[in-house]
């Protein structure tokens with residue numbers, strides 16, 4: 001009876017090459033620093049950048065990157081804007097379309 005041989009792997013593992021390029025989500029600040037930024041930027045101007053509605057803290061707005069991270073924007077205070085939930089959704093759809101990605105349907 002013939003023995004089955006295990007074939008040598010044809011693909012080499014990518015190793016650390018994949019770790020070199022951070023994804024947009026890895027470049028974002030999170031946690032306390034993000035909460036502090038939300039408060040700082042909202043306090044300076046709580047109106048929605050697009051529709052001028054005065055937003056409610058903490059859940060009536062989202063901090064939006066004016067130039068989306070996926071489009072090469074920086075995760076800095078200067079690139080952050082207050083947007084109401086609806087305007088943020090609309091802008092995210094536009095940003096993704098601009099980046100040539102498929103747009104999530106929600």
Ligand SMILES: [Zn+2]
Pocket residue numbers: 048049050051052053083084085086087088
């Ligand atoms: Zn708005």
